[in-house]
Amino acid sequence: MVRSLKEYEVENNKSFLWPEGILIALLALGGVFSLAFMMLLRPNASEAQSRQSIDIKDVSANVGTQHRIENLKAAMLTSWQQEAQTKGLGYPLAPRFQGAIIEEAKLTQGEKVIALTFDDGPWPQSTEQVLDILKSNNIKGTFFVVGQNLKNYPELGKQIVAEGHVIANHTWHHWYHFLNPQAAAFEIDRTEDLIYQVTGVKTNLFRPPGGFLHNGLAAYAKGQKYAVVMWSADSTDYKQPPVPKLIDNVIKDSKPGGIVLMHDGGGNRSKTIQALPEIISNFRKQGYRFVTVPEILEMEDADKKLLANKKQ
Numbered sequence: 586m587v588r589s590l591k592e593y594e595v596e597n598n599k600s601f602l603w604p605e606g607i608l609i610a611l612l613a614l615g616g617v618f619s620l621a622f623m624m625l626l627r628p629n630a631s632e633a634q635s636r637q638s639i640d641i642k643d644v645s646a647n648v649g650t651q652h653r654i655e656n657l658k659a660a661m662l663t664s665w666q667q668e669a670q671t672k673g674l675g676y677p678l679a680p681r682f683q684g685a686i687i688e689e690a691k692l693t694q695g696e697k698v699i700a701l702t703f704d705d706g707p708w709p710q711s712t713e714q715v716l717d718i719l720k721s722n723n724i725k726g727t728f729f730v731v732g733q734n735l736k737n738y739p740e741l742g743k744q745i746v747a748e749g750h751v752i753a754n755h756t757w758h759h760w761y762h763f764l765n766p767q768a769a770a771f772e773i774d775r776t777e778d779l780i781y782q783v784t785g786v787k788t789n790l791f792r793p794p795g796g797f798l799h800n801g802l803a804a805y806a807k808g809q810k811y812a813v814v815m816w817s818a819d820s821t822d823y824k825q826p827p828v829p830k831l832i833d834n835v836i837k838d839s840k841p842g843g844i845v846l847m848h849d850g851g852g853n854r855s856k857t858i859q860a861l862p863e864i865i866s867n868f869r870k871q872g873y874r875f876v877t878v879p880e881i882l883e884m885e886d887a888d889k890k891l892l893a894n895k896k897q
């Protein structure tokens with residue numbers, strides 16, 4: 586759009602409250618510089634002369650462009666901040682889950698959703714195989730990683746997050762024995778820090794190794810406002826059962842809002858890898874949808890809020 590000098594002046598006086606004189610002087614100066622510049626470039630003065638009016642309009646257009654650039658910059662900053670929020674600041678956790686122990690999501694509508702969780706990675710081969718199966722089925726899972734494994738295989742940790750899965754804290758050493766508060770803090774904080782360094786995610790989900798809730802780790806995690814995430818269906822894949830048994834373990838204990846325990850690391854996971862596609866298709870046949878742990882908790886939170894509003 587080409588605007589007249591007068592329009593430009595009025596508009597800018599409104600928005601910037603510049604004194605009219607200064608504005609005109611600036612525009613005139615701009616015009617003179619443009620003219621001088623044009624004359625340097627084009628020895629043909631008359632042609633430069635004929636372009637003078639256009640040049641003044643160009644000044645106006647340039648200011649418009651400046652505005653557009655500023656707007657674009659602001660938009661880019663906003664989108665970067667949003668991205669940082671999803672990638673860098675972690676997953677929002679409703680206050681009701683901070684410091685709580687969770688075995689499943691309690692969904693009042695019985696929505697057929699289930700959260701697949703994978704522990705003890707990242708692990709060479711098996712983590713990638715799990716990721717590939719999830720990707721080909723368009724499913725997002727939740728990975729409780731062991732700090733020392735993440736240190737050894739940071740690229741796999743990055744891949745987990747890059748492919749849209751949730752990464753969470755499963756301590757540094759995966760110890761079962763009693764830990765004093767300092768040792769528990771080390772186990773959890775060091776893993777938290779490494780997850781952040783490697784992936785940019787600030788996690789607030791913790792799963793105690795072996796599901797032990799009384800050796801000092803869960804107590805420390807609760808104090809740090811972590812959600813202590815257990816499970817409602819255990820594949821017992823760590824015992825390496827025959828594949829049909831592994832599948833059955835998952836399916837028989839699963840219900841809407843359930844959290845399934847499996848392992849992508851910590852040993853030979855070939856049975857888990859074999860069972861996973863079958864488990865997925867079985868759930869799908871039953872009409873289940875797959876969600877991450879933060880998503881399933883968000884659903885429970887929304888359910889509870891709805892219920893509270895109805896009661897009022």
Ligand SMILES: [Zn+2]
Pocket residue numbers: 704705755759793794795
């Ligand atoms: Zn574990």
